[in-house]
Amino acid sequence: MKIKEVANRLNTTPRTIRFYEEKGLIQPDKGENDYRSYSDDHLWRLQTILALREVGLSTQQIKNTLHNEEEVERYLNAQRSALYEEWLEIKDMIGTIDQMLNKKTGEELVKEDIFALADQLKNVKEKRKGWQDQWDFNSQAREYDESLKMNGYRFNVHEHYGEALAKAIEFVQPAEGETGVDIGIGTGNLGSQCIPHGAHVIGVDQSDEMLNVCKEKHPQIDVRHGHFLALPVMDDEADFITTSYALHHVTEEEKELALMEMNRILRSKGRVVIVDLMFADQHDRERVIGDFKEAGNREAIFAIEDEYYANRSNLEAWFKKIGYTVHTYVFNDILHMVYAEKH
Incomplete structure (x- = not known):
């Protein structure tokens, strides 16, 4: 298969596929006139790369998992944890904004209330991100x-x-x-x-x-x-x-x-x-x-x-x-x- 055909089948672009080639994640066969040729194995590897990228893994993490399949679960677990932290942070921010909008005197927002809520949100963020294992x-x-x-x-x-x-x-x-x-x-x-x-x-x-x-x-x-x-x-x-x-x-x-x-x-x-x-x-x-x-x-x-x-x-x-x-x-x-x- 040629690069355009692969891109169409995987719902991506030739440019994206070339990017992963440049990063060393995939190496297609080269035919006459140096045209790229992709086998079913290449297709499967690309599909894996795209799936892992979709959930937020870095190109280096993907490269590591392709060399060692046992790494996939570890990276996915870490990524899930990071996404949950991000989701909780977003929830906290939305909740704080709701509280700010509800803290009104007449039609005016009270600055002291806003500052207090912002400090409270900052404190929660720091706690979530700052926890460390001190005991190894x-x-x-x-x-x-x-x-x-x-x-x-x-x-x-x-x-x-x-x-x-x-x-x-x-x-x-x-x-x-x-x-x-x-x-x-x-x-x-x-x-x-x-x-x-x-x-x-x-x-x-x-x-x-x-x-x-x-x-x-x-x-x-x-x-x-x-x-x-x-x-x-x-x-x-x-x-x-x-x-x-x-x-x-x-x-x-x-x-x-x-x-x-x-x-x-x-x-x-x-x-x-x-x-x-x-x-x-x-x-x-x-x-x-x-x-x-x-x-x-x-x-x-x-x-x-x-x-x-x-x-x-x-x-x-x-x-x-x-x-x-x-x-x-x-x-x-x-x-x-x-x-x-x-x-």
Whole structure:
């Protein structure tokens, strides 16, 4: 086939095809008079290039995927995550404009209100884009499950781990045909327990290696690159949300945005269960940390200061404020569960 015929069949232009040739993405055969000749294999390769470009992959990313087909899923996952972040940013901007237009005194827009709303939007944008993995979970992925066995350590953050995951499933009660989202899924130890109940599980994590291990262990899970502040899930898509040992990786200021994201994707009558390292309230935080200091347990103090353990009372208050019914469960001084039902 000649270039014009290929362009017509693929609904593109000869100029576009030549551009991909110049970038080294495709090399047609050359015939008499140096005319390009395209085989069915070339056609398939071009169709792949056009499809990947259509969803926003760069020419370099496409080139990498053509050399290594295993890269396709990774790039598409990253692109989906980026598009969700962009979509959420657009939604936030539209919402802010709506609020600005509704903030009127007579027929005049109040400048102070506009400035405040603009600052609020800027703050949300910075949170979504600024979150970073400070703990290098990619490097921990392959050994993560083994690292859960910490019996004998002076500060065992995974004490009651199995019991906590089982209790989360007992409360959330995944059912046949439901869609669940496990945030910070890691290697899939909690989310996978929903599969025998017939639920479809979307596993969200910012670590590509964690997602790779999760997919190897549990091929049924729909793994997606993302994080608490920008979930790659549509509005009202989830029947239930689970998360374990993950929320303490976002700051106290970011936690409210994380809870707002959970509320965004959760359907009416949906359920949320959070199993995490936290304290009952500020008084309990001071008591527990004081006991560790008195015992000279530096490992415990370092671990707590290195992360962002919540006060459970703050999570309860937030859910109750927007109409959820909330139940809690305590496993030990630093491991709690918050279960909330949406009305």
